[in-house]
Each structure stands twice: as C-alpha cells, then as structure tokens.
Amino acid sequence: MSMPGLSAERHDRHRVTLQVIAEKLSLSTATVSLALRDSAVVAEATKRKVQELARELGYVYNRSAASLRTARTNMIAVGFHDITNPYFAELLSAIEETVSGSGRTVLLGTYAESLEKQARVLSTLREYRPDGMILCAAGGTTPESLNQLTAAGIPVVQVSREIAGVDLDFVGSDDARGTTVAVEHLIGLGHRRIAMIGGSDLISTGRARRRGYSETLARHGLPVEPALIVEGYGTRETGFRGIEALMQLPDPPTAAVCFNDLAAFGAMLGLRHAGREAGRDFSIVGCDDVAEAAQWFPALTTLHNHQDEMGRKAAELLVRRIENPGAPTRRIILEPSLVIRGTTAPPQR
Amino acid sequence: MSMPGLSAERHDRHRVTLQVIAEKLSLSTATVSLALRDSAVVAEATKRKVQELARELGYVYNRSAASLRTARTNMIAVGFHDITNPYFAELLSAIEETVSGSGRTVLLGTYAESLEKQARVLSTLREYRPDGMILCAAGGTTPESLNQLTAAGIPVVQVSREIAGVDLDFVGSDDARGTTVAVEHLIGLGHRRIAMIGGSDLISTGRARRRGYSETLARHGLPVEPALIVEGYGTRETGFRGIEALMQLPDPPTAAVCFNDLAAFGAMLGLRHAGREAGRDFSIVGCDDVAEAAQWFPALTTLHNHQDEMGRKAAELLVRRIENPGAPTRRIILEPSLVIRGTTAPPQR
Numbered sequence: 001m002s003m004p005g006l007s008a009e010r011h012d013r014h015r016v017t018l019q020v021i022a023e024k025l026s027l028s029t030a031t032v033s034l035a036l037r038d039s040a041v042v043a044e045a046t047k048r049k050v051q052e053l054a055r056e057l058g059y060v061y062n063r064s065a066a067s068l069r070t071a072r073t074n075m076i077a078v079g080f081h082d083i084t085n086p087y088f089a090e091l092l093s094a095i096e097e098t099v100s101g102s103g104r105t106v107l108l109g110t111y112a113e114s115l116e117k118q119a120r121v122l123s124t125l126r127e128y129r130p131d132g133m134i135l136c137a138a139g140g141t142t143p144e145s146l147n148q149l150t151a152a153g154i155p156v157v158q159v160s161r162e163i164a165g166v167d168l169d170f171v172g173s174d175d176a177r178g179t180t181v182a183v184e185h186l187i188g189l190g191h192r193r194i195a196m197i198g199g200s201d202l203i204s205t206g207r208a209r210r211r212g213y214s215e216t217l218a219r220h221g222l223p224v225e226p227a228l229i230v231e232g233y234g235t236r237e238t239g240f241r242g243i244e245a246l247m248q249l250p251d252p253p254t255a256a257v258c259f260n261d262l263a264a265f266g267a268m269l270g271l272r273h274a275g276r277e278a279g280r281d282f283s284i285v286g287c288d289d290v291a292e293a294a295q296w297f298p299a300l301t302t303l304h305n306h307q308d309e310m311g312r313k314a315a316e317l318l319v320r321r322i323e324n325p326g327a328p329t330r331r332i333i334l335e336p337s338l339v340i341r342g343t344t345a346p347p348q349r
Numbered sequence: 350m351s352m353p354g355l356s357a358e359r360h361d362r363h364r365v366t367l368q369v370i371a372e373k374l375s376l377s378t379a380t381v382s383l384a385l386r387d388s389a390v391v392a393e394a395t396k397r398k399v400q401e402l403a404r405e406l407g408y409v410y411n412r413s414a415a416s417l418r419t420a421r422t423n424m425i426a427v428g429f430h431d432i433t434n435p436y437f438a439e440l441l442s443a444i445e446e447t448v449s450g451s452g453r454t455v456l457l458g459t460y461a462e463s464l465e466k467q468a469r470v471l472s473t474l475r476e477y478r479p480d481g482m483i484l485c486a487a488g489g490t491t492p493e494s495l496n497q498l499t500a501a502g503i504p505v506v507q508v509s510r511e512i513a514g515v516d517l518d519f520v521g522s523d524d525a526r527g528t529t530v531a532v533e534h535l536i537g538l539g540h541r542r543i544a545m546i547g548g549s550d551l552i553s554t555g556r557a558r559r560r561g562y563s564e565t566l567a568r569h570g571l572p573v574e575p576a577l578i579v580e581g582y583g584t585r586e587t588g589f590r591g592i593e594a595l596m597q598l599p600d601p602p603t604a605a606v607c608f609n610d611l612a613a614f615g616a617m618l619g620l621r622h623a624g625r626e627a628g629r630d631f632s633i634v635g636c637d638d639v640a641e642a643a644q645w646f647p648a649l650t651t652l653h654n655h656q657d658e659m660g661r662k663a664a665e666l667l668v669r670r671i672e673n674p675g676a677p678t679r680r681i682i683l684e685p686s687l688v689i690r691g692t693t694a695p696p697q698r
Contacts, residue, residue: 075456075477083445084640089438096432096459105473106457107424110445124454236644269644291433295585295618297369297646 021053034204076318077107077130079122081138085234085262086290087307088136091159094311095134102319104131111231113202114137119145124151132318136160139202155321159314162204169321171314172333175205178303178336179212182285185301185338187220190346191255195228197242197267198235198259209259209287234259239266240273243282247274254347255283261290264300268343278343289339291323298342306334319337370402425667426456426479428471434583434611435639437485438657440508443660444483444635450670453480462487462551462582468494468638475501481667485509488551488582504670508663511553519668520663520681524554527652527657527685528561530633531606534687536569540604540632544577546591546616547584547608555582557606558636583608587692588615589622593632596623603696604632610639613649617692627692638688655683 018036022029027046034114035042035050042050058205076099096106107130109121118138122145125133132155137146143165149156150168157169179196186194196213197208197212214224232238239258243266246252258264264286278284279298286293286302293300313332319326367385371378376395384391384399391399425448429437447457456479458470467487471494474482481504486495492514498505499517506518528545535543545562548555563573576598581587588607592615595601607613613635617627627633628647635642635651642649662681669676 082442083432084435084438086433086435086438086440089433089435091430092457093459094435096457100458100470100473103473105477108441108445108455108457109449110442121449124452128454158519236640265644269646272646291585292614292641295614297617297621302403 008346013291021057024053024115025049039086046098056241072131073129074104075107075128075130076129076315077105077109077125077133079109079111079118079133079135079137081111081113081136083108083110085260086292087260087288087305089261090290090307091136091311094308095159095315098312102315104319111138115140115145122149124258126154130154132156132322134159134318135316137163139200139206142347154299155318155325157314157318157321159310164204167329169317169329169331171310171317172334173205173305173310174333175208175336176212178287178305179209179257180216181338182287182303183213183216183338184220185210185285185340185344186255186257186283187216187222189283189344191253192222192347193228193251193253193255193320194222195230195242195246195253195256196259197246198232198238199229200231200233202219203233206259213255213257217260228253232259232263234263236262236266236269239263239268240270241266243267243270244274246272247276255285255344257287260283261286261288261293261300261302264302265292265296265341268296268300279345281348283344285338285344287336293339294341296343301341301344302339303336304339305336310334358544370406373402374398421480422430422478423453424456424477424479425453426458426474426477426482428458428460428467428474428482428484428486430460430462430467430485432457432459434609435564435641436611436637437611438652439639439656440485440660443657444508444664447661447664451664453668460487464489464608471498475503479503481505481671483508483663483667486512488549488555488659504667504674506663506667506670508659509554513553516678518678518680520659520666521683522554522654522659522685523682524557524685525561525564526661527636527654528558528606529565530685530687531636531652532562532565533569534634534689534693535604535606535632536565536571538604538632538693540602541571541696542600542602542604543571544579544591544595544602544605545608546579546595546605547581547587547612548578548579549582549666552582555608558606562606577602581608581612583612585611585615585618588612588617589619590615592616592619593623596620596625604634604693606634606636609635610635610642610649610651612639613640613651614645615694617645617649628694630697632693632696634687634693642688643690645692650690651688652685653688654685659683 018029018032021034035047083089099106109125111118111121115138134157136159141163143163146163146166159171160283162170199210201207217224232241264284267284271278271282276282286300289304291303293302367378367381371381381399384396420643448455458474460467460470464487483506484509490512495512495515508520511519550556566573569620579591613633616633620627620631625631635649638651638653642651
C-alpha cells in the first residue's frame with residue numbers, strides 16, 4: 001500500500017457530501033446546498049439544522065464544484081509589481097481585509113516591473129477564473145494588454161497607477177496635486193533650487209507627479225532644469241544615487257521632492273553619507289506616508305496617500321462591478337494631504 | 350436587453366473550448382487537453398500546434414473544471430497574521446516567487462493575531478481546496494486547530510512560528526541561538542543590565558528568543574530580572590512603550606535585545622523622545638534585518654533572519670509534500686547571523 005494511497009483514503013474518510021447531510025435530515029440536496037449558502041429561500045430553522053450537522057460532520061464546502069455551478073469562484077485576483085514596498089503591502093492589506101469581509105479571497109500575483117512577467121502572471125491569474133481583478137500595472141503596460149483581460153469577461157479595477165485608453169474603474173490619488181502642494185511648501189520656506197528625485201514616464205503616477213513639479217515651478221517663475229530631475233522608479237536606490245548625483249552639481253539644489261517615501265529614505269541616507277542631514281542642510285519631501293515615515297530621524301515630511309482608503313475603495317468598486325457588469329465606469333480620485341514633519345526647513349544661508 | 354446580458358454575450362463570444370481546437374486540428378479533446386498541460390505523452394510537434402492555435406484563439410484554460418478532473422487546483426494558500434510587517438511582506442514575496450515558478454498561485458488570508466479570525470480564514474481557504482498551505486499561525490493556536498487542516502487532507506508547512514505537537518513540515522530560525530548571539534555581543538561590549546523588549550509566550554519565536562535571553566544571562570552569571578523583560582508582540586508600539594517603561598526604572602538597563610526589528614525601531618524612536626540616542630546612550634539589537642534596518646540612523650545592529658531563503662524553502666517543502674504526501678516530515682532550521690551596525694556600543698560611564 002503506497003503512502004499517497006493512505007493519504008487519499010484518510011482524505012475520503014473525512015469527506016462528507018451534500019448527499020449524506022440530505023439523507024440524514026430527509027431533505028433534498030438542493031435544499032441542503034441552499035442552506036449551506038445561507039439562502040433566504042430556506043427557512044431559518046432548516047438552515048440552522050443543516051449548518052449544525054455540516055459543522056459536526058466536518059463538511060467542507062467544495063468551491064471548485066460550486067464555482068462550476070454558479071460561475072463564481074469567490075476569488076479576487078490582485079496583480080501588483082512589488083509587495084516589499086510598504087506602500088503596496090499596506091494597500092494589499094486593505095484590499096485583503098475588505099475582500100474577505102465580502103466572503104472572497106485574494107489570489108496574488110507579482111511581476112516586479114517586468115512586462116513579460118506581468119503577461120505571464122495575468123494570464124495565469126485569468127486561468128483561475130477570478131470573479132474580478134485589482135491591478136497596479138507594470139511600467140509601460142499598453143491598453144491592449146488590459147483589453148485582453150476585459151475581453152475575457154473579467155471585471156478589472158485599476159488602483160494607484162492608471163493605464164489611459166481603457167474603460168476601467170480606477171481608484172488613485174491626485175498625484176499632480178500632491179507634488180504641487182509639496183513644491184509650494186518648499187517654495188514657501190524660501191527654496192528656489194528644488195530637485196525632483198524619482199519618477200518614471202512609464203507610469204501614470206510618475207508622469208503626474210513630474211507634471212505637478214514642473215508646472216508649479218513655472219507658475220512661480222522658477223526655471224525647470226533637467227539637471228535637477230532624477231529619473232527612476234521609486235526605490236531606496238533611486239533616492240540614494242539621486243542625491244549623490246545632485247550633490248555633485250556645480251550649483252546643487254537645496255531641497256527635493258521625492259517620487260515616494262522609499263526614494264526619500266534613500267535620499268536621506270545619501271545625505272548622511274555626504275555628512276549632511278535632512279531638515280538641517282537640505283529639505284526632503286516624500287510621498288505615501290508609509291508607517292516608517294513618521295519614525296525616521298528626522299521624521300519625514302510627506303504626502304499622506306490614503307492607502308487604506310484606496311485599497312478599500314478599490315475592493316468596493318470591484319464588488320460593485322462584479323454585481324453589475326454593465327454599470328458606467330467610475331474614477332475615484334483621493335486628495336493627498338501634506339504632513340509636515342522634520343525634514344523640511346528654510347534653506348541655509 | 351440588460352447590461353449583464355450584454356457582458357455575458359461578450360464573454361461567450363471570446364470563450365473558445367477544447368472542442369473547437371480539437372475539431373480544427375482533427376484531434377481528440379483528450380489529446381488537446383494533454384497538449385495544453387504540456388504532457389510528455391503528446392508528441393512535441395502536436396503540442397506546439399495545439400498551443401499555438403490556443404494562443405491565437407485566446408483560449409483560457411479553465412482551472413476550475415480542470416481541478417475537478419485532476420483534483421489539483423494549483424493554488425497554494427498562505428495564512429499570515431500580518432503583511433504590513435516588512436518581515437512577513439519579504440517572506441510572502443519569496444514564497445510567491447517560488448510558488449509561481451512551479452506554476453502555482455498564492456491564495457492569501459490574514460488574521461492579525463486573532464484566533465477567531467484565523468479559524469474563519471483557514472476554513473475559507475480550505476474551501477478553495479488549495480494543493481497545500483503555508484502557515485504562520487496566530488499566537489495561541491492549538492495543535493487541534495491545525496489537525497483539522499491535515500485531517501482534511503491538505504498538506505501544510507509551518508513557517509517562522511511552530512505549533513508543537515503537530516506532525517508538519519516546518520521552516521524557521523534557530524531563534525534561541527539568535528538571541529544568545531545578540532546578548533553575548535552586548536555582554537562583550539561591557540553591558541551588564543540588558544533588557545528584552547517584546548516577545549510573547551503565545552508564539553514559539555517569542556518563547557525561544559526569551560529562553561535564549563534568560564539562559565545566556567544566567568550562563569554569564571547575570572541575574573534575570575522580570576522588570577527588564579517587556580511583554581508584547583513585535584510591533585513598533587511594543588518597542589516605543591517598552592523603552593519608555595524601562596527608562597523610568599530606578600536602575601535602568603544600558604542595552605536591550607528586541608524581539609524583532611519593528612520593536613527595535615519603536616525603541617529607537619522612544620529613546621529619541623527621551624533625548625537619548627541608540628548607539629551612544631543606549632545599545633539596541635533587533636531581529637530580522639528587514640530592508641529599513643540598514644537605513645535607520647544609526648543603522649540597526651540586528652540578526653539577519655534569511656526571510657528570502659525561509660520563504661523559498663517553505664515553498665519547496667510544500668511542493669515536495671504535495672508530490673509525496675507520505676514522506677517523513679522535515680524541520681529546516683536556519684541559523685540567524687549577527688549584523689553589527691551603529692546601534693550597539695560600550696555602555697556610557
């Protein structure tokens with residue numbers, strides 16, 4: 001007798017079917033099935049009896065079989081580029097909590113910023129036939145690649161990053177407005193040479209935050225100098241290398257707005273390596289307000305980006321979309337708010 | 350014509366069945382099915398033809414139907430208490446990457462430290478009939494609650510935290526050894542009054558790290574004082590409140606080992622609020638070496654806890670267990686290594 005056989009036998013011994021419950025209670029399997037799904041059609045007393053017996057017998061609802069009957073899998077696929085960025089971990093956590101509150105479970109796929117990996121991951125996630133998908137697409141994603149998902153009949157909500165030219169629900173931040181507020185805070189403190197560290201044209205948040213930066217400088221009569229703009233995704237490394245390069249300029253800036261908190265942390269670290277301190281020798285503004293932002297020394301001045309609310313709203317939009325596939329698409333834009341802490345101060349004379 | 354109807358119609362138009370592919374290529378549906386699953390039984394040339402046509406036609410493999418036939422869902426459930434702790438985000442990221450490399454996808458559930466929520470989440474995850482589960486159980490979890498999972502025939506691998514008395518594969522750290530190394534580092538620097546901040550008896554990592562602390566002090570002839578031991582889960586708050594309480598003692602300690610990096614960050618913040626600085630006025634050792642540990646100021650002396658390797662090994666053990674359910678259980682214990690940075694120094698005179 002092989003070991004796998006033994007295990008299958010043990011498995012079967014514990015498997016209790018609808019049929020058994022139905023027989024024991026002299027009900028039809030249809031009634032038992034409805035009772036287990038808490039249907040309003042079945043009388044309360046009957047439901048209680050069925051559910052109690054199911055619990056006693058260790059009955060495990062077979063979602064796989066159920067999903068073939070109902071065409072619902074109760075899974076929500078989430079495609080993110082990176083969950084070790086605390087911003088996305090916090091966003092995922094809010095999504096998972098909201099989704100599980102509606103009786104669904106998160107199916108997770110990640111793809112760094114690789115379009116090729118994203119294509120593979122999204123195609124795999126699709127195979128599980130999730131009821132819907134929440135997506136923060138990799139940099140450079142085309143509308144066509146998302147149209148494939150929607151053509152397959154899967155409701156999709158975009159979160160944080162937006163691919164233009166697709167008719168999908170979206171929840172994100174007013175990113176241009178956020179950077180505007182950040183730059184105006186620095187100008188108000190007396191800064192005139194302000195850098196922008198991080199931000200890629202391949203993602204909507206990168207484009208919008210850079211637009212907010214350039215337009216605000218221009219509106220205040222300040223030149224937009226390419227040398228003060230550091231390209232790159234929002235990583236600690238982008239921030240570290242960015243400040244290093246900026247400090248080597250003949251006429252270095254006195255302040256920087258960063259694409260996100262991670263880039264800001266990297267920039268603060270880079271300043272220290274150069275013997276300088278954020279909030280004293282140089283001003284830094286982040287974006288996101290992840291948990292560690294308040295705990296850096298000095299604590300980071302940053303834009304609170306509402307990841308809790310963003311995750312919750314994305315999950316809610318998706319549930320609405322699943323229940324009403326034909327409803328007009330919605331765009332929910334949250335307003336970032338500036339949290340002034342210790343990394344911004346007037347420029348040194 | 351209702352909107353949902355429209356959407357369903359669009360869905361159907363794009364759905365291509367095995368049947369269609371089989372007819373177009375004059376093959377049996379069984380051959381097509383095997384070819385799509387890349388079976389070695391089907392000739393390479395046939396497989397290529399089938400897979401190309403499937404791609405052209407936008408065929409989406411129906412995992413739900415397939416799982417009923419093969420009894421495999423290609424899903425790995427992951428149950429964690431918290432993913433906003435970067436240690437667990439990094440662990441989850443490593444698991445997700447390894448699992449997706451083996452053609453499977455992560456189904457995620459979280460439950461804070463709530464036993465009641467954990468019971469609900471694990472029961473829900475079970476309903477999806479994952480091929481297996483990777484679990485870091487909430488504090489106070491009983492062997493019985495895990496036996497329910499294994500009795501249902503689901504392979505389970507425990508990661509990081511271990512529930513004793515269950516015969517399950519486990520990957521974790523030699524936690525007692527880690528704290529021993531940390532305490533000996535502090536004793537070597539000349540510290541004699543060393544606190545332990547964070548650690549709960551409800552979790553194996555808490556018990557082991559505290560045991561390492563007490564035994565090491567005793568071995569060096571130092572008293573174990575209850576006043577120097579701060580209870581609590583490994584959160585920033587535990588660290589912050591813990592250092593606050595320790596600093597108010599008549600004879601405060603000069604150093605502390607912390608349950609994890611989050612507690613250490615909280616403690617460093619608490620020191621600053623009291624006008625003191627880690628590495629100058631007080632020594633701090635963390636545990637985990639999450640990404641931000643190297644970037645604090647001063648950078649955190651901590652135990653590198655190999656979350657990448659731990660996640661990868663957990664996924665590998667689970668895949669092995671799925672393929673060979675009867676194999677003897679394995680315990681893989683990784684050795685933490687001390688990373689000395691800026692938060693530890695000899696005590697001030």
